[in-house]
Amino acid sequence: MTTVLAMLDRNTGQSPGDDRAAAAAAAEALGVDGVTAGIGTGPSGSVLAWGSGAVSAQVDHLQFTLGQGPGTDCAATGLPVLAPDLLAAESRWPAFSPAAGALGVRAVFAFPLSIGAMSVGTMLAHRAVQGPLADGAYTDALSLASAITVVLIERRSVRDGVQDGVVPAGWAAPETYRAQVHQATGMISVQLGVGLAEALVRLRAYSYGQDRPIADVAADVVARKLRFNES
Template sequence: MADVLRSLRLGGRGNPAQACALALRAEGVALSLLVGKDRAAEPLWCYPEISVRFEELQFTLGEGPGPDVVRTGTPVTEPDLGRVRPDRWPALLPSAREMGIHGVSCFPLSIGAIRVGVLTVLSDGDRRINEQQWTDATALAGALTGAFLNGDRRWSGGGSAPAPGTFLEWPTGLHRAKVHQATGMISVQLGVSMEDALLRLRAFAYSSDRPLGEVADDVVVRRLRFQDDDDDDNYDNGNDANDNDGMDDIGGPYSPDGGKG
């Protein structure tokens, strides 16, 4: 971990998530930054692929240790998800087990009430996070918090920003921009708040067993249109002559490729 923190200070290159996972002896590591007016968690680092999938799962469902950390600003450690009360994260727990995730610890990137992001550490089923891992993870979270709050200046040799490919490179765009765009479109379609629109989008993604970003793509390109609850026609394929919008309804509120509804 000392080598990782040194790389942060010096603007080191390479795969920061992999380096952190090795230093923490973790099954996976993910770093998400809170961006935008709604403080949505945008993934910056993820290693390996299971960490990517778990971050997407939390974002799709809006529940889990990561969202809890964003709300409370305090660490959440659950070394054995099998022992977590089912009503705590009712949608996430069975999906996480199917993915093969055993334990999760999330640490806030924060100073007081200022929250920058979340560091997520995945652990295997045979080992609890020990004192040294906890110390290393909190030190890493603290270093990252200071780096991002200071605009990376003191971590990149005095420059205004780190060079491309360095550990602390800010994202050039929102990975989940289409989710935000789709939420705005659903808000207009249903005449509801942005918060309610995001809930509807998340519910549809979960019920159709698809990633939230994939469903958002359908909304943005107008393959999927949200309507009132008493109208089951949500998907459009251009075959209904009764529509006046150039897009036609098919099949009701289910994924055309066979979601679970």
């Protein structure tokens, strides 16, 4: 893990290649298959800002779409959430656990990105094999989360880093940028005369019920192809 922390210390800019290398090294050191980190807390979710891997991005996307999962709970409480066996945790996350299982993910470990008592995001590690983290990996994960927090804060916040809808090159998964989802949430709020939190729940429920990516549904709402007061 010392090597990973040194890589992070050198990469305070926005180099996707360095981010991918550091994320791969971090995953190996923790004994997991992928590690990502996102900035943002609360019901609106986070935006991926560090890491790499298609499965990692899909796990994050599932949590955002369904509004549940270890990372979602971690963001809400500011405390680590460990799910070494997602099948056993299906009662806790009835939609997320089987959906993650379909991706081949059996264990997920979430750690807060914090500055003092303030949580600013979440680091997520996943693995295809169920079981707890190896001895010492929990402490290493906390150290990694602290280092990632410093790197991402130095790169500025996600919101400040976005200009004209373009995601900075250093972000791990540009496809997960969710400005359009938030725009659609606002439109649904107006259409139904409900608050933003309920509008986001309606959007998530529609996406889940139709088995469509939430980004696709949001795009239809923004393009005025779908109106929730007519559906």
